[in-house]
Amino acid sequence: MIRDLILKNRSYRRFNEEVDIKLETLKELIDLARLSASARNAQPLKYILSYELRRNLLIFPHLAWAAYLRDWSGPCEGERPSAYIIILGDTEISRFLAYDVGIAAQSILLGATEKSLGGCMIANIDREGLRKDLEISSRYEILLVLALGKIKEEVVIETIGARGDTKYWRDSRGVHHVPKRSLDEIIIG
Amino acid sequence: MIRDLILKNRSYRRFNEEVDIKLETLKELIDLARLSASARNAQPLKYILSYELRRNLLIFPHLAWAAYLRDWSGPCEGERPSAYIIILGDTEISRFLAYDVGIAAQSILLGATEKSLGGCMIANIDREGLRKDLEISSRYEILLVLALGKIKEEVVIETIGARGDTKYWRDSRGVHHVPKRSLDEIIIG
Numbered sequence: 324m325i326r327d328l329i330l331k332n333r334s335y336r337r338f339n340e341e342v343d344i345k346l347e348t349l350k351e352l353i354d355l356a357r358l359s360a361s362a363r364n365a366q367p368l369k370y371i372l373s374y375e376l377r378r379n380l381l382i383f384p385h386l387a388w389a390a391y392l393r394d395w396s397g398p399c400e401g402e403r404p405s406a407y408i409i410i411l412g413d414t415e416i417s418r419f420l421a422y423d424v425g426i427a428a429q430s431i432l433l434g435a436t437e438k439s440l441g442g443c444m445i446a447n448i449d450r451e452g453l454r455k456d457l458e459i460s461s462r463y464e465i466l467l468v469l470a471l472g473k474i475k476e477e478v479v480i481e482t483i484g485a486r487g488d489t490k491y492w493r494d495s496r497g498v499h500h501v502p503k504r505s506l507d508e509i510i511i512g
Numbered sequence: 513m514i515r516d517l518i519l520k521n522r523s524y525r526r527f528n529e530e531v532d533i534k535l536e537t538l539k540e541l542i543d544l545a546r547l548s549a550s551a552r553n554a555q556p557l558k559y560i561l562s563y564e565l566r567r568n569l570l571i572f573p574h575l576a577w578a579a580y581l582r583d584w585s586g587p588c589e590g591e592r593p594s595a596y597i598i599i600l601g602d603t604e605i606s607r608f609l610a611y612d613v614g615i616a617a618q619s620i621l622l623g624a625t626e627k628s629l630g631g632c633m634i635a636n637i638d639r640e641g642l643r644k645d646l647e648i649s650s651r652y653e654i655l656l657v658l659a660l661g662k663i664k665e666e667v668v669i670e671t672i673g674a675r676g677d678t679k680y681w682r683d684s685r686g687v688h689h690v691p692k693r694s695l696d697e698i699i700i701g
Binding site for chain 2: 324325326328329330332334350351353354355357358359360362363364365366368369370371372390391411421422423424425426427428429430432433434437444446457463467480489490491501502503504506509510511512
């Protein structure tokens with residue numbers, strides 16, 4: 324059931340870094356994005372895959388983690404992602420991306436969830452630094468980084484509180500809480 | 513398997529309009545979007561549902577269909593969508609939408625596919641006309657319309673030709689062909 328997959332597909336930020344992710348696995352995930360919808364069918368998205376420590380170490384410092392958790396600067400060594408997928412926009416194809424990035428990212432993360440992996444979409448990126456360290460051509464716009472790994476944290480969905488606060492938070496046991504709006508609140512007609 | 517669902521989830525534009533879609537079904541689909549990722553967890557998306565002919569007739573004239581099919585102006589009566597989901601951005605929550613729209617739309621359409629329905633994301637909208645006919649407050653930005661119905665056309669994926677043309681096309685039997693880039697072309701490192 325797609326609902327079960329969507330429920331399991333939370334934003335995870337702590338992983339068991341010892342568990343490798345194979346190139347073949349990443350390719351299967353990219354294939355899901357490839358087969359998803361693209362505005363005007365232009366397919367301007369391209370992908371950089373990283374699954375070895377050497378390259379992972381070049382990516383990690385350029386990512387900002389969980390803005391609402393002010394006393395946490397990101398996963399420590401051993402709990403970092405085992406792999407990354409960097410989503411790029413090929414400006415030689417089109418600068419019009421419409422909703423392609425979200426569509427592709429969702430397909431990839433649902434695929435990862437089915438493979439018992441977890442991940443997180445990270446848009447808060449030091450793009451200049453990442454471009455330099457990975458030698459990414461100016462032809463490509465850096466859009467989104469997907470962090471992937473074997474999940475090592477618990478994430479729970481909650482109903483939004485009376486104050487209407489949507490900020491996620493982490494409790495003393497390390498459980499990550501995510502308040503979601505109700506169906507009644509988001510359907511307006 | 514998510515891959516099977518993604519393969520089945522093509523952009524469909526002709527439907528068996530006699531087959532109704534219930535409000536309850538649309539709510540189940542919105543719930544999938546509700547449970548999907550949202551940038552900073554702000555959840556700025558709101559939804560208008562349409563599943564009765566009276567309202568459907570107010571929406572249809574404001575949508576542009578399949579730009580590449582120049583001799584086809586959209587589905588004829590009897591082959592039009594049975595329902596629509598209009599995705600709005602609530603500007604009182606946030607004007608920063610990041611990739612939320614694509615994520616939500618993909619969740620909804622994968623859910624529809626699982627329910628043996630098909631649909632199409634339509635971003636080419638006469639927004640002013642739609643806003644007027646549906647009396648949509650200026651508080652909401654009109655982002656995307658999802659057309660939904662019981663599928664009445666065949667869509668096939670093809671490898672992109674030597675000329676690299678990504679335009680979809682319809683053959684003499686009415687089959688809709690969609691050329692997709694290869695995995696080798698979209699993985700650049």
